[in-house]
Amino acid sequence: MTGWRAGxxxxxxxxxxxxxxxxxxxLPKFILPGPxxxxxxxxxxxxxxxENALVTMAEVLVGLFLGAVLGGLSAIGLAASPMARALVRxxxxxxxxxxxxxxxxxxxxxxxxxxxxxxxxxxxxIYFPVTSSFFDALMRTNPDWLGLARVMGxxxxxxxxxxxxxxxxPGFASGLRLAAVYAPIGAIIGEWVGASKGLGxxxxxxxxxxxxxxxFASLIVLxxxxxxxxxxxxxxxxxxxxxxxx
Amino acid sequence: xxxxxxxFLRGRAAIDGTPVFGALDLQVPAGRWTCLLGSSGxxxxxxxxxxxxxxxxxxxxxxxxxxxxxxxxxxxAMMAQSDLLLPWLSVAQNVALGAKLRGEASDAAKxxxxxxxxxxxxxxxxxxxxxxxxxxxxxxxxRTLMEDRPIVLLDEPFSALDAKNRARMQELxxxxxxxxxxxxxxxxxxxxxxxxxxxxxxxxxxxxxxxAPIGDVPRAVDAPDVLEIQARLLxxxxxxx
Numbered sequence: 001m002t003g004w005r006a007g008x009x010x011x012x013x014x015x016x017x018x019x020x021x022x023x024x025x026x027l028p029k030f031i032l033p034g035p036x037x038x039x040x041x042x043x044x045x046x047x048x049x050x051e052n053a054l055v056t057m058a059e060v061l062v063g064l065f066l067g068a069v070l071g072g073l074s075a076i077g078l079a080a081s082p083m084a085r086a087l088v089r090x091x092x093x094x095x096x097x098x099x100x101x102x103x104x105x106x107x108x109x110x111x112x113x114x115x116x117x118x119x120x121x122x123x124x125x126i127y128f129p130v131t132s133s134f135f136d137a138l139m140r141t142n143p144d145w146l147g148l149a150r151v152m153g154x155x156x157x158x159x160x161x162x163x164x165x166x167x168x169x170p171g172f173a174s175g176l177r178l179a180a181v182y183a184p185i186g187a188i189i190g191e192w193v194g195a196s197k198g199l200g201x202x203x204x205x206x207x208x209x210x211x212x213x214x215x216f217a218s219l220i221v222l223x224x225x226x227x228x229x230x231x232x233x234x235x236x237x238x239x240x241x242x243x244x245x246x
Numbered sequence: 247x248x249x250x251x252x253x254f255l256r257g258r259a260a261i262d263g264t265p266v267f268g269a270l271d272l273q274v275p276a277g278r279w280t281c282l283l284g285s286s287g288x289x290x291x292x293x294x295x296x297x298x299x300x301x302x303x304x305x306x307x308x309x310x311x312x313x314x315x316x317x318x319x320x321x322x323a324m325m326a327q328s329d330l331l332l333p334w335l336s337v338a339q340n341v342a343l344g345a346k347l348r349g350e351a352s353d354a355a356k357x358x359x360x361x362x363x364x365x366x367x368x369x370x371x372x373x374x375x376x377x378x379x380x381x382x383x384x385x386x387x388x389r390t391l392m393e394d395r396p397i398v399l400l401d402e403p404f405s406a407l408d409a410k411n412r413a414r415m416q417e418l419x420x421x422x423x424x425x426x427x428x429x430x431x432x433x434x435x436x437x438x439x440x441x442x443x444x445x446x447x448x449x450x451x452x453x454x455x456x457x458a459p460i461g462d463v464p465r466a467v468d469a470p471d472v473l474e475i476q477a478r479l480l481x482x483x484x485x486x487x
Contacts, residue, residue, distance in 0.1 A: 144330050147300045151324045152393065154347035162347055166334050 033213040041213040042220065048202070049221050055197040057225060059115055059187040063122025064179055064229075070123065071130030071179075072172060078131070079138035080160055092128065100125050101189055108194040118190035118198070125186035126179035133178070137171020138164050173237035180233035184226045248321065249314075250396040250427040252276035257308010259292055259301075266292045266304065272446070272453050276313070279420070279428045279463055281442035283435065283479060285486060288448050290431045294399050297429065298324050312397070323395035327402040329386040331374040337361070338370040341388045357392065363422060364388045380411035384418070391422055398423055400430040404437065413467065416441055420464040435479035439472045440465050445479065449486045456482065 015035045021027070022034040029037055042049065078085050104121055111117035141164045149159045191200025199218045206214035253274035259266040267289035274280045284290050295301040296310055299319055312318055331340045341360060342352035361367050364384040374382060383403065390398060403419070404412045420441055432438055438445045441463050445456045456479060459471040466472065 142330075144326060144328060145332065147295075147298070148324060148326075148330050149343075149347050150300060151298050151322055152344040152347050153320055155349075158347050158349065162343075163332065166332070169334075 030210045030212050033216055037213045038216045038220065041211075042217045045214060045217060049199075049217060052197055052199050052202045052218070053221050053225060056118075056184070056187055056191065056199040056222070057229075059118035059190070059198065060122055060183045060225075060229065062115070063119045063186060064126065064183045064233075066119065067123040067126035067179055067183065068130055068176055071127050071175065072134055074127075074131045075134035075138055075168075075172075076160065076165065078135050079164065080156070092131065096128055100186065104189050104193040107190065113194045113196060117193075118187045118195065121190035122183040122186035125182045125189075129178040129182065130172070130175035133175030134168060134172040137168035137174075140171075141167050169241040173241035176233055176237055176241075177230065180230045181226060184222060184229070188222065248396050250277040250425060251312035251314040251316070251321075253297060253310075253312055253318075253397065253427060253429070255293060255296060255308070255310045257306055257310065259289065259296070259304050259306045261292075261304055267448070268450065268452070270308075270448075270452055272448075274427060274429050275444055276427050277425050278443035279423075279430060279441050280444040280446065281430045281432055281438035281458075282446050282448055283432060283438050283483065284448035285483065286433075288450065290448055291401060293448070294324075294401050294429065294431055297397070298322055298399055318397065321395055322397045322399060323390045323393040324399045325386055325390045325401070325403045327405050329374075329382040331382055331385055331389075333374050336371050336373055337366060337377070337385050337388075340374065340385060341392050343389060344393050360388045360391045361385075363391065364418060378411075380407055380415065383407060383411070383415055387415070387419055387422065395426070397427045398429075400428060402431055402433065405433065412437075417464045435476045435483065436467070436472075438479060439475040440467060445475070447479070447482055447486065454482070 018035050022032055025032070033041075074088075078088060100121065103124065104117075107117045107120045107124075111120055145163055145167065146159060149163055154162070187198070188200035188203075191198040192204055195201040199222045203215050203218045206212070206218065253272075255270060255272040257270065258268050259270075270289075270293075272282075272293065282290050282293065292301060292304055296304065296306055297318060299322070312321070331337075332343065335343070338354075338357050338361065339346075341357050342354075345352040358367065358370065361370050364387050366381060366384055366388060369377060369381060369385075374385070377385065383406075386403070400419075404415050407415060416437065430438075430441060439459060442458045443463060445458045447454045447456060456475070459465055459469065459475050461469075461471075
């Protein structure tokens, strides 16, 4: 069993286990609602969920786009300049030692409760994987290709744009695939700290009112959106970025 | 193409303090094929990289260059064991790579002409992964021809091919590179006997000249003098091993 059949069977198994835990544990619905109740809430609150999902997806997509562009340009800059590598790479590694969760209140303070503090969180969380994957690929260019280009009289600039960057696009694609999964985490953290819209905000609101079924429904919508975003990114990467292979 | 010059290398080389080769005196005559044989690790590829200007990591002490005293940069083309085709470019785009990398306009008519010479006219728009091993190496030869340089450095370009394709590529390469100064690094005595106007064996002691068979290249594989030189080369390589 492969592909979508395996995915569907796995989802059904998960739902069955979930229902089994509810029955066997005899748990109240404000602790663990059953899949039936969550499905009902998904349908009844579909407009609210849709409106908030749109807000979260806008934050995620803008963050993903900016993170990809900034990460890509940073990787090229680092690969092109030994000086930049010496100065910036230690900073990049240090930045990973700072928990991004701890930055959310500061970003909300600086950028407000609107879109941009969440975009910044998503951007920060995906910047390192994108930069790192692309940079590693840029530094692994087949040395014989580089030698051939030098014998042909190519400048460093043209070697970068015509050989190193196209050869490293599969590495950039790996970073983007990770980013598509991480970006929603960043946006949700941002919404938890301060927001009036979005799935993260809806989860907190539902939790405060003991509407755990709505919380689960929000979580399911977020998971489905993340899966769709990953699938779309994967499709984009396979179509446009994975063509360079050695 | 400008006039093909003769090349020389006199000196010693080391990498991180470890000698690659000792005092070496190598002459590569103008407009002819010179085959350089030798056991693995003796420094043949380093010699090629020094001529190509790709030996940044090598400490070379001595003299290297062309007899006409002009700079080698811009007059050398190279072809390696691996075809080095860029997998994201079509065959025609790979052939025109040099012009693109120098920021020059590529000459589409010349690309077509060169591809026709190596028998790949109908594969111009194919991607490299759609080609066989022999076709890929022909595309690499077309890219080398497109550069139109008087000096051509060949680093075992036929070693990955099967016997039939190797013989064809040897003939084609000898034909299209006629008149250029060619330095061929090879492990194959048969290849050297077939293609070399001059044959040299590189050992730890230096360069030893071996008389090449008479006649123009490519020579017939089964010509008596080719077979005789082939046997003599093999014996010498075994002695040096």
